[in-house]
Structure formats: structure tokens, C-alpha cells
Amino acid sequence: MFEVVIVGSGPTSLYTIAALLDRPAGLSITVLEREEMSGTGMPFRPEETDSVLLANIASIEVPPICESLLDWITGLPDAVLSHLGISEDDLHERHFFPRILLGAYLRSQLGRLADLAEERGHRLHIYNSAPVVDVARVAGGYTVTALKEGELLSFSARSVVLATGHVWPEDDPEHGYYGSPWPSVKLHAIPATDIGILGSSLSGIDAALSIACAHGRFEEGGSRYVPGPEAEGLHITLMSRKGLLPEADFWCDLPYLPLEYATPERIEALQQRPEGYDTEDLFDLLREEITANDPEYAAAIDLPSLTLEHFADAYFAPRMGKDQFALAAANLEEVERNVNKRTTVPWRYAILRMHETLAPLLPGMSGHERQRFKTYLAPVFIDNYAAVPPQTIRRLLALARTGSLSVVSVEDDCEVLPPTGKEPTRLREEGGERRFDYFVDSRGQSTLPASALPFPTLLEQLQADPEAPLPVSPSFGLSGPDDTWRGLYCAGLPFVMHLFPFAQGITVSHEFGEVLAKGVDSDRRAHDELTDQAVA
Ligand SMILES: Cc1cc2nc3c(=O)[nH]c(=O)nc-3n(C[C@H](O)[C@H](O)[C@H](O)COP(=O)(O)OP(=O)(O)OC[C@H]3O[C@@H](n4cnc5c(N)ncnc54)[C@H](O)[C@@H]3O)c2cc1C
Structure with a gap:
């Protein structure tokens, strides 16, 4: 069997496993999870997360693993739902469920994946309470070392996926x-x-x-x-x-309607341009898209005459220096009205779709241009997609009133x-x-330098600049100085955020999982070819 080790069992790991199980039989996948409970991912652990905290993703947006989130929740006993304050009226695809429920769903899906692996002729071994302490490149692949009940366990693999997720600073x-x-x-x-x-x-x-x-x-x-x-x-x-x-999450058509201006053809043309592209090009696309969708808004912020450097100022200006709770109350009212009428705010929806369209272009830009993107455009996109469930705004306003x-x-x-x-x-x-x-x-996850990688042998073998970001490729490949390694992937969030500034969220875990599985699949094919040649 082709041996794969995945470090971490959060959403990125789950979507990777799900994509791998679609491949031909013969994969032996070992998942090593540091925590006692595997499958939930860091933000969704039941014992660590308040039940009042809601997932900031509506159930329809969570890419199904073996079944959809809503189907899984609908099948739960009434007593469990009412304990979590979920009524029958909430059982719809636009609802924002408690984050711990999302964790329970993810965990249940890992169990389902284990069954699926067996059905499809793969193997899936899951080790809980098994923090990985080192990874080393060896002849023919990698050795992954985990600590389990005081003992060091070694796992050999031809492909290794580091899906280690968030890393937070210490408390005092x-x-x-x-x-x-x-x-x-x-x-x-x-x-x-x-x-x-x-x-x-x-x-x-x-x-x-x-x-x-x-x-x-x-x-x-x-x-x-x-x-x-x-x-x-x-x-x-x-x-x-x-x-x-x-702002509160606004109503919009899901799945996303196609964009008017930034069509797949235009994006492809940009990618094919011999001279490359930069942040100005992305801003031009964004400007055209907003104007095509919402000319009134474009005129209101004077979008045609705005430069890249001044766009974010114009975007945030209507909310700056104002009473934030009064604004939040007005925004909540608008959102509730739009939800009832099932209408969207065209400029918001254009920006939301544009962030997903532009994100894949970022790894193709220079570090300098990515920095410009981060400075001038990312704050707008993040403000737009990091909208919170209306219920959260309601609670915030209630707290403010006291x-x-x-x-x-x-x-x-x-x-x-x-x-x-x-x-x-x-x-x-x-x-x-x-x-x-x-x-x-509470400033959120920051990008970490290579020296923060917690696997000492690997760090030494990579010979990476300890102060620079880890040299991860856009498909998460990690290679040593001679650039000949294959089979090692890092999708740990703080180590890839320099390439993917929007790299947080379950939908991103899904996209990452697809790419990671593709990488593992190509390792396997390369290995099979070598074996065939040796036999011939
Ligand atoms: C507080 C918070 C709330 C969020 N809420 C949402 C939300 O509501 N909706 C949404 O879409 N996104 C949300 N996100 C974004 C979140 O980043 C992703 O949804 C998701 O958790 C990323 O999955 P992951 O598997 O990459 O990382 P993680 O969820 O962090 O999982 C990584 C796993 O790897 C394990 N691990 C780490 N190091 C080791 C090691 N050395 N050995 C073995 N195991 C290891 C960890 O224990 C963990 O289980 C939230 C993020 C945060 C911080």
C-alpha cells in the first residue's frame, strides 16, 4: 500500500482524506492528532469553545464531507437540539449553528471516513493524543515521530501532509x-x-x-x-x-452567481500574460466588477477616480468615527429586511465573490506585490467576508446596552x-x-517564520532562512535546498498565509484538501511508475 501520514485532524485534514478516498484503492493513511479528541479542528472543540459562539459560516456554505452539515444536524435527537437552543425553524441551510455543533459534525465525518476507507480498499488509522514531535527526510520518503503515552512512535511514509492549523502565542x-x-x-x-x-x-x-x-x-x-x-x-x-x-452577514445567492466582469476567461488571460500581473491589475478587475454590479455605489464612493492606495479609505469612510453600535443596529435592520426579501446588496456581493476569484492569483505575484495587495486590498476583502452572524450582532448590542x-x-x-x-x-x-x-x-492568526516549524530535523534538512516564511510552493510542496524532494506538504495556516492571505475558513480547508490530495496522488503515480520500471 502507498503510505501517507497526515499530521493534524482538523478540517484541512478531513477534506484531504475525503479527496484521497476518491482515488483508486491502496492508500494507507495514518492521521496523528495531538489532542485527545480527533476530527473537530481547533476552533470547534466542544470542551474548549463556548456554546454561545456561532460558526461564522451558514450551513449551506460548509462543503459536505460524507453528508451535509444540515442533513447531519437534522438527524440529531430533539433533546440535543433543544439543549443547544436549536428549534425546528432553525433547521435550514442559511442558519448559523453553534461552533461546537460544527465540531461534532466534523468529528462524526471522520468516523464516516474511516468506514468509507475500508469500503473502498484503503486503510485509515487515527491516533489521538499523539503529538508529532519531528519529521525527517530519509531514503525513500519520510519518518514522522509522534509521542504516544510517553513512548516515541515512528511512522514511515512516502507522502506527508502537515495540516497542523493554528498556532497561538503564550498566555500569562x-x-x-x-x-x-x-x-x-x-x-x-x-x-x-x-x-x-x-x-x-x-x-x-x-x-x-x-x-x-x-x-x-x-x-x-x-x-x-x-x-x-x-x-x-x-x-x-x-x-x-x-x-x-x-457588519452582519448579508443575504446573497448561494452558490455564487457568476461574476459580470471578472469572468474565468479574463482571469485566465491575466494568468497567461507574458509580463505577469500586479495588484493594480487586480484592483482594475475589482473596480470594473463593482461598477458593473452596483453603479450607484461606485458613483457614491467615486470609484472611477480612486487609486489603489485610496480605495480602502473610501470603502471604510462611511463607518469611520461613527457610533459603532448605532451603525451595527442599522446594519442589522437592513440585513434582516434583505433576508426577508431575499435580496442582496450588489456591491457587497461583488466584493465577496471577487475575493474568491482573486485569491488563486496571489501566489503568482511577487512578494512585493503580495504585500501591496495585503496593504491596500486585503482589508476590504477581509472586512467583507468576515461578516458575523446577525445573532452575534444582536448579542453584542445587548451587551453594549448594559x-x-x-x-x-x-x-x-x-x-x-x-x-x-x-x-x-x-x-x-x-x-x-x-x-x-x-x-x-485578539488580532487573529499571524504569519510565522520558518523557525516556528516545530519539527527540528526537518527544519535543519530544509536549510530554510529561519526568519523568512517557509519556502512552500503554491501547491504546498516543501523542498530542501536541492529542490528535488517530493511528497512533503505543509498547509499549516501560519506557514502559508504569506501566499494565501485569506487562508482561514472551512471552505479554504476544502480547497486546500483538494490540492493536497492531488499532490499525494501524483507522488503515488510517480512511485508506481518507478516500481514498474524496476520490475521491467
Ligand atoms: C476561533 C476561530 C474560529 C473560527 N471559526 C470559523 C468558523 O466559524 N467558520 C469557518 O469556516 N472557519 C472558522 N475559523 C477558521 C479556521 O481556521 C478553519 O475553519 C479551520 O479550523 C482550519 O482547519 P485546519 O485543519 O487547517 O486547522 P485546525 O482547525 O487548527 O486543526 C489543526 C489540527 O492539527 C493538530 N495539530 C497541530 N499540531 C500538531 C502536531 N504537532 N501533532 C499532531 N497534531 C497537531 C491540532 O491539534 C488540530 O486538531 C475559525 C478560526 C478561529 C481561530
Whole structure:
């Protein structure tokens, strides 16, 4: 059999396995998972995630693994659904289900994949509580070493997929400092006091809601926050450069309708251009697409005369410096109206579709151009697709009405000074210092350099510049200095975000899984050819 090892059992791993099982029989796939429970992925673990936190993806958008999320949820016992506050009316494809339910779905699908493997003549072995501590290139493939119950276990493989997902900085809870808000349940230990959360997007909001749940409860479908007896003194400040809250998920046609202007032919023509393409070219496509879909909006922000450098300013301007809760309430009303009428906001929908259309073009640009894209266009796309479920906005507004929440903007180059023992965490800006008894850094996953790869032998063999991003190819191949390696893939999020700035989300895991399986398949074919030649 052709031996494959997959490190990690999150969504990327699951979609890779699903795609591999579609290939001809004869794969022996070993999955090594660090945690006790495999299959859920990091953000969806039941014991680590508050049940109040919703997946920010409607069920229709989750690519089915063995069955669709909605079919799986519909088959759950009524008692389980009502325990999670899910009514029969919620059982539709546009609903945003609790994140822990998504985790349970993913886990169930891993079980289904194990059955499917057997049916289709493959093998799937899953090891839980087996952190991989090293990977080494050896003659004929790779050796992957995992720690299981105090023993080192070695696995040989011709193809290795590193699907290790998120990596978060350390916390210092003793001094009230959290380097990330994950797992969210750790935030329950924060008392009702002055709490600073850096980041006012998805992660920051989740952190605020987790803390709020530890000191009170949401009622009336999330429209009312009832503080508990210990909640006096609770004040959460959400901080970000723009001081903006995300908008609520808007209604749109799914699957996506084809774009008007950025057609597959135009994208292909760009890719084929001998002189290549740059961020300006992508901006031109975006500008044309928005104008074709929503001329009124294009005129309102004066899109025809905007340069790449000024587009984001014009996009964010209507929300800057305004009362964020008033804006959020108005936006929620608009979204609810549009959901009822099943109408979309054309310019938002154009931007949403464009981010998926343009994302595959990014690995084909130079590092400098990708940086320009990240600076000038990515903030718009991220703001657009990182919209949150309306229910989350409702809860946020309920919390704000109790006076326990504010949103502020901080300077671009503000500096976080971690606690010293004598001093709490401080946020230093030119205009002064903010001090917080408790501080949660919720800026999300950052790109990590090669030196952060936790596999020492591999790191040495790769001879990569430790300070630079890991030299991963657009199809996730990882090769040493002589560039002749095959069979090693890295799709760990912080190591590929320099190539794929939108690399977060279950739909991305699905796309990654397809590409990874293709790579493994080509390794297998190359190996079969060599074997045939040797026999001949
Ligand atoms: C808090 C949060 C909420 C999110 N919510 C959503 C959402 O609602 N909807 C959505 O579409 N996306 C969401 N995302 C995006 C999320 O990144 C992806 O959906 C998905 O989790 C990525 O899958 P993954 O398998 O690449 O990584 P992960 O989910 O991080 O899984 C990686 C797995 O690898 C294991 N692992 C790591 N290192 C080792 C090792 N050395 N040995 C063995 N195992 C190892 C980990 O334990 C983990 O199980 C969220 C992200 C965050 C941070």
C-alpha cells in the first residue's frame, strides 16, 4: 500500500482524506492528532469553545464531507437540539449553528471516513493524543515521530501532509495577559473588571461574548443581556486601528452567481500574460466588477477616480468615527429586511465573490506585490467576508446596552507592553497609555517564520532562512535546498498565509484538501511508475 501520514485532524485534514478516498484503492493513511479528541479542528472543540459562539459560516456554505452539515444536524435527537437552543425553524441551510455543533459534525465525518476507507480498499488509522514531535527526510520518503503515552512512535511514509492549523502565542494568566482568546473557555477565569481586547473583528467579538457569558446570560434570542450578581464592574473595551465593528452577514445567492466582469476567461488571460500581473491589475478587475454590479455605489464612493492606495479609505469612510453600535443596529435592520426579501446588496456581493476569484492569483505575484495587495486590498476583502452572524450582532448590542462594552480606535503603531508583575498590560500610543487589569490579544492568526516549524530535523534538512516564511510552493510542496524532494506538504495556516492571505475558513480547508490530495496522488503515480520500471 502507498503510505501517507497526515499530521493534524482538523478540517484541512478531513477534506484531504475525503479527496484521497476518491482515488483508486491502496492508500494507507495514518492521521496523528495531538489532542485527545480527533476530527473537530481547533476552533470547534466542544470542551474548549463556548456554546454561545456561532460558526461564522451558514450551513449551506460548509462543503459536505460524507453528508451535509444540515442533513447531519437534522438527524440529531430533539433533546440535543433543544439543549443547544436549536428549534425546528432553525433547521435550514442559511442558519448559523453553534461552533461546537460544527465540531461534532466534523468529528462524526471522520468516523464516516474511516468506514468509507475500508469500503473502498484503503486503510485509515487515527491516533489521538499523539503529538508529532519531528519529521525527517530519509531514503525513500519520510519518518514522522509522534509521542504516544510517553513512548516515541515512528511512522514511515512516502507522502506527508502537515495540516497542523493554528498556532497561538503564550498566555500569562497570572498577570491577566492572554496572547490569544483561544480556547475561549479560558477567558471565563477573567473577573468582572476593566478588560481590554485588541481586535474588534470576529475573534475580538467572540472573546467579548465568552467573557460576558461568564458573568451573565443572554435571553430573548440574544436581544437581552442579564448580568449576574458578580458582573458589576465589568467593562470590555474592544480596540482596533479603525475602531470598527464588523457588519452582519448579508443575504446573497448561494452558490455564487457568476461574476459580470471578472469572468474565468479574463482571469485566465491575466494568468497567461507574458509580463505577469500586479495588484493594480487586480484592483482594475475589482473596480470594473463593482461598477458593473452596483453603479450607484461606485458613483457614491467615486470609484472611477480612486487609486489603489485610496480605495480602502473610501470603502471604510462611511463607518469611520461613527457610533459603532448605532451603525451595527442599522446594519442589522437592513440585513434582516434583505433576508426577508431575499435580496442582496450588489456591491457587497461583488466584493465577496471577487475575493474568491482573486485569491488563486496571489501566489503568482511577487512578494512585493503580495504585500501591496495585503496593504491596500486585503482589508476590504477581509472586512467583507468576515461578516458575523446577525445573532452575534444582536448579542453584542445587548451587551453594549448594559454599558459594559465600548469600541475604540487605537493608533496604527500602538505598542502592547505586556504585564511586568508591578504594572498591568498597557497599550502605548503617542497620545498616552491605556491600562487594563486583563488584556486579550485578539488580532487573529499571524504569519510565522520558518523557525516556528516545530519539527527540528526537518527544519535543519530544509536549510530554510529561519526568519523568512517557509519556502512552500503554491501547491504546498516543501523542498530542501536541492529542490528535488517530493511528497512533503505543509498547509499549516501560519506557514502559508504569506501566499494565501485569506487562508482561514472551512471552505479554504476544502480547497486546500483538494490540492493536497492531488499532490499525494501524483507522488503515488510517480512511485508506481518507478516500481514498474524496476520490475521491467
Ligand atoms: C476561533 C476561530 C474560529 C473560527 N471559526 C470559523 C468558523 O466559524 N467558520 C469557518 O469556516 N472557519 C472558522 N475559523 C477558521 C479556521 O481556521 C478553519 O475553519 C479551520 O479550523 C482550519 O482547519 P485546519 O485543519 O487547517 O486547522 P485546525 O482547525 O487548527 O486543526 C489543526 C489540527 O492539527 C493538530 N495539530 C497541530 N499540531 C500538531 C502536531 N504537532 N501533532 C499532531 N497534531 C497537531 C491540532 O491539534 C488540530 O486538531 C475559525 C478560526 C478561529 C481561530
